Amino acid sequence: MIVLTVLLLAVVLTCVPYLVTIALAEDPATADASPIYGVTIPPGYKQWELIAPAEEAAPLDELRAVIGNQTALDAYQAGKLPFPDGAILVKRAWKRKQSPEFASATIPGEATTVQVMVKDARKYAATGGWGFGRFVNGKPVDEAQHRTCFACHEARVKSRDYVFTKLAP
Amino acid sequence: MIVLTVLLLAVVLTCVPYLVTIALAEDPATADASPIYGVTIPPGYKQWELIAPAEEAAPLDELRAVIGNQTALDAYQAGKLPFPDGAILVKRAWKRKQSPEFASATIPGEATTVQVMVKDARKYAATGGWGFGRFVNGKPVDEAQHRTCFACHEARVKSRDYVFTKLAP
Numbered sequence: 001m002i003v004l005t006v007l008l009l010a011v012v013l014t015c016v017p018y019l020v021t022i023a024l025a026e027d028p029a030t031a032d033a034s035p036i037y038g039v040t041i042p043p044g045y046k047q048w049e050l051i052a053p054a055e056e057a058a059p060l061d062e063l064r065a066v067i068g069n070q071t072a073l074d075a076y077q078a079g080k081l082p083f084p085d086g087a088i089l090v091k092r093a094w095k096r097k098q099s100p101e102f103a104s105a106t107i108p109g110e111a112t113t114v115q116v117m118v119k120d121a122r123k124y125a126a127t128g129g130w131g132f133g134r135f136v137n138g139k140p141v142d143e144a145q146h147r148t149c150f151a152c153h154e155a156r157v158k159s160r161d162y163v164f165t166k167l168a169p
Numbered sequence: 170m171i172v173l174t175v176l177l178l179a180v181v182l183t184c185v186p187y188l189v190t191i192a193l194a195e196d197p198a199t200a201d202a203s204p205i206y207g208v209t210i211p212p213g214y215k216q217w218e219l220i221a222p223a224e225e226a227a228p229l230d231e232l233r234a235v236i237g238n239q240t241a242l243d244a245y246q247a248g249k250l251p252f253p254d255g256a257i258l259v260k261r262a263w264k265r266k267q268s269p270e271f272a273s274a275t276i277p278g279e280a281t282t283v284q285v286m287v288k289d290a291r292k293y294a295a296t297g298g299w300g301f302g303r304f305v306n307g308k309p310v311d312e313a314q315h316r317t318c319f320a321c322h323e324a325r326v327k328s329r330d331y332v333f334t335k336l337a338p
Binding site: 058099102104 | 216221225232233236263265271275276326335337
């Protein structure tokens with residue numbers, strides 16, 4: 001009985017460093033994934049092609065640019081809806097600020113949010129085939145905010161596969 | 170003498186189709202090159218990475234996006250001025266129009282101009298190392314308009330290698 005206890009204790013103690021390692025080495029992809037959807041900021045997204053810029057008036061007062069991966073761009077250029085699985089759209093956004101050189105121009109100030117839509121018809125079947133992620137400083141915002149994404153897209157642009165942004169000419 | 174004349178005539182007549190071909194097959198790159206600078210719209214530019222969007226208030230009322238080739242992006246990311254030879258910046262511009270989905274948002278309407286800056290320190294030594302091109306519907310605008318490019322860039326952003334747009338954060 002004592003031998004068994006000592007043996008068990010030895011096994012448990014041997015495991016402790018390993019368990020601590022697992023606990024600390026939290027997968028960054030999972031840590032930075034959006035609630036509900038598990039969407040992450042795609043690596044290299046800044047290099048993706050521009051779909052369209054936009055301007056959001058006060059009170060948000062933002063400049064925005066929606067960019068997309070090749071799968072998304074191919075679908076846009078072919079004018080084909082719905083978007084195929086693997087299509088990803090990213091909206092970059094910045095506070096609008098006065099250009100110091102031109103009174104008539106506004107330019108990007110600080111970055112505000114990065115918003116991501118990932119198409120996976122099966123995984124996200126309950127939300128039109130889209131998973132959503134909204135990030136501030138690289139971290140996803142809370143679940144309550146993520147609950148608003150699909151409702152708005154569904155109410156306004158269901159007929160365009162839930163996507164607001166059109167390819168700029 | 171007659172033999173010589175006939176020979177000469179034969180040579181000239183043989184050349185005629187060739188000369189006509191040359192005259193008709195005007196190099197499209199040259200045909201669509203900007204006056205003064207000979208700058209053309211670079212192929213595949215729409216796939217280039219976004220540097221920054223901008224908004225231009227009335228009377229122009231435009232949304233704009235400056236994009237750049239890899240040489241330009243590398244220089245931006247390294248924070249290195251002047252830009253190296255081969256750097257190309259393209260400004261895409263659209264009339265701003267009301268978003269049909271959001272009262273607060275404006276989105277791209279029709280495309281207006283495409284403006285190009287090409288860095289070649291030796292070729293464009295007289296204009297800060299930059300060649301300029303301003304295009305409407307793919308065709309360069311007139312020489313008078315091209316005369317205004319460098320004067321404005323020189324007056325306002327000489328200290329930033331004559332480039333207005335900063336890399337959006």
